[in-house]
Amino acid sequence: MNIIISNSSDKPIYEQIVDQIKDHIIKGYLNELEPLPSIRSLAKDLHISVITTKRAYDELEKEGFIVTIAGKGSFVAAQNKELLRESRIKIVEEKIAEVVFAAKSANLTYSELEEMLRIFYEEV
């Protein structure tokens, strides 16, 4: 598993870890129930503080991507892919709402909007 930390990024270090581990899970590089490195060994390998990695793991756990079992460590949570899909659909819905709002304020008709959507969908 690759985790690359940038010191000059605007993103806090814990967030960089969260995003990269999430990405590994989404892309299937990390499988369900696969063990993650311990908080302390990850801190050592990345040369960051224990609290920072702990915060990243807490965040991942809160979002349902990993589970931590006392004394055993942290694991990739089961069924995270559906969860993930759901959260991604939610993002799409939010963006569509924005688009519709912008389209209405520009007086676009539904069919005009649909046409635009079709073009973008096929292009991207």
Add this chain to the structure above:
Amino acid sequence: MENILEVKNLKKSFKDFTLNNISFSLPKGYITGFIGPNGSGKTTTIKLIFNLLKKDSGEISVFGLDNIVHEKEIKNRIGFVYDENHFYEELTVEEMKRVIAPLYQKWDEEQFKYYMKEFGLSPNKKIKELSRGMKVKFSLAIALSHHAELLIMDEPTSGLDPMVRSEILDILYNLIQDENKGVFFSSHITSDLDRIADYIIMIHKGEILFSTTKEELLERHAIVKGSLSLLNSDMSKNLIGIRKNDYGFDALAADNRVAASFKKAGAIIDKPTLEDILLYYTRKENRYA
């Protein structure tokens, strides 16, 4: 969270310096950086913890035990790494070890041999022939070989080259793989602590300015830079260590909301390092602001 070290209302007065009722605590399993400019009271605090100086008042407990009543037991469980050499210069490394080892109940000769090799220390070299980095490593080897649960380091990395400093940080990372151990690391060189430290305690003129997680500290503070016209009295009272010149000002905001209001007004906001934070808080120019 259990505390490995607790200091409560500690006071010590000298003719020209007072450590003024300081209180702080160290949770176990973490690395705590103790930062402050030279002469701020770091070494005095550490000497008081070791009972090398007599306190005027206050309480110190290590592993939950009073540091004077249980001095012997506590010292058995602490490893100490000093900024100055506290070994006999004329002895060899091996001879020095033979003096020190019997002082510790849990001395582990195998472990010591392992670290000697690991750190590239030669047993037959005289202490005075060791480089500064080697002396620090020797202190660390001693501390690690009696299975110290708390490592107290007074300016361990000052005067060392970046390679050795990085090696020492790795040793500390290895130590806190065990969540029952703790490290108290005093330094005025904060770059080593920027990454490794979990908690930061800042001391200035014998007072604790803050004691918090490093993350919170770095996230809360922001450097603000802008034109002098932004510095009306209302806005500037929320800034720390303001420095002005003909081209503008720079200062530290201790609160994101303050930084945000300056940003709105056109100022530039930068992320601070620990060194920046230390500098702004202790800047003398404060008086003229």
